[in-house]
Amino acid sequence: MGLLIASDLDRTLIYSAAAMQLGEPVRDPVCVEVYDGKDISFMSPVAVENLVALAGQVDFVPSTTRTVEQYRRIRIPGLAPRHAITTNGANILVDGEPCADWADSVDREVADCASYADARDVLGAVMAQPWVTKVRSAEDRFLYAVVEPGEVNKGWFCELEVAVAGLGWVLSLQGRKIYAIPSGLTKEAALAEVVRRVGASTVVAAGDSLLDRGLLEAADVAIRPAHGELEDQGWTTPGLIVTEQSGGRAGEEIVERFRDAVPAPA
Numbered sequence: 001m002g003l004l005i006a007s008d009l010d011r012t013l014i015y016s017a018a019a020m021q022l023g024e025p026v027r028d029p030v031c032v033e034v035y036d037g038k039d040i041s042f043m044s045p046v047a048v049e050n051l052v053a054l055a056g057q058v059d060f061v062p063s064t065t066r067t068v069e070q071y072r073r074i075r076i077p078g079l080a081p082r083h084a085i086t087t088n089g090a091n092i093l094v095d096g097e098p099c100a101d102w103a104d105s106v107d108r109e110v111a112d113c114a115s116y117a118d119a120r121d122v123l124g125a126v127m128a129q130p131w132v133t134k135v136r137s138a139e140d141r142f143l144y145a146v147v148e149p150g151e152v153n154k155g156w157f158c159e160l161e162v163a164v165a166g167l168g169w170v171l172s173l174q175g176r177k178i179y180a181i182p183s184g185l186t187k188e189a190a191l192a193e194v195v196r197r198v199g200a201s202t203v204v205a206a207g208d209s210l211l212d213r214g215l216l217e218a219a220d221v222a223i224r225p226a227h228g229e230l231e232d233q234g235w236t237t238p239g240l241i242v243t244e245q246s247g248g249r250a251g252e253e254i255v256e257r258f259r260d261a262v263p264a265p266a
């Protein structure tokens with residue numbers, strides 16, 4: 001009773017074609033996202049089947065840095081979570097719709113950090129580089145940039161880090177994407193609210209990036225894949241479970257660990 005599973009999506013449960021191949025190949029991957037007419041995100045069919053079965057027994061809460069619009073593109077066959085966390089905690093969705101009353105709490109949490117408008121001005125200038133192909137707003141809550149990794153000047157990361165820290169924001173590097181996010185805007189704050197609302201007593205969490213650290217630290221059972229930003233940094237926390245495999249296979253393994261955490265029926 002009272003178990004809640006909070007999981008990051010990209011590179012934790014769902015994978016681009018390239019990320020899928022970080023480990024042993026997955027046969028017959030299931031497409032879970034189509035964009036501009038192209039299949040762009042995938043899951044292991046075993047992971048889909050087990051996750052759908054689990055979601056019928058416990059609260060499964062997708063917890064993503066994707067915006068609401070980006071989150072809505074994901075279709076995992078047979079899965080319709082009641083709660084979801086998007087935009088790195090800026091939104092709590094209930095049956096797919098953002099809760100209006102959560103936005104005020106978020107405004108309070110980010111009040112000590114530089115505003116989005118100030119950050120856009122400061123970081124927009126730092127990000128104006130030939131290797132930055134796009135700079136995007138995520139619902140005017142935070143910014144992300146897409147870079148050509150091979151062309152990035154090393155000193156530029158340091159410059160960006162200093163600029164971001166000066167704003168009271170944090171930086172996360174995930175493949176070709178660089179996220180700059182107010183330090184007060186976190187998945188774990190939204191998770192605490194969802195836990196309160198559903199009355200969960202035990203939390204299982206999974207994630208692969210720096211933006212998932214708080215989720216993993218707050219959880220009773222924490223799982224991360226053997227790839228990604230946390231793996232690259234050798235990050236750990238007491239009791240952390242790290243998958244044996246990488247890529248799409250790690251996604252399968254993470255769902256298996258979720259299943260292990262569900263108590264057997266009495």
Ligand SMILES: [Mg+2]
Nearest residue numbers: 008010011208
């Ligand atoms: Mg991720």
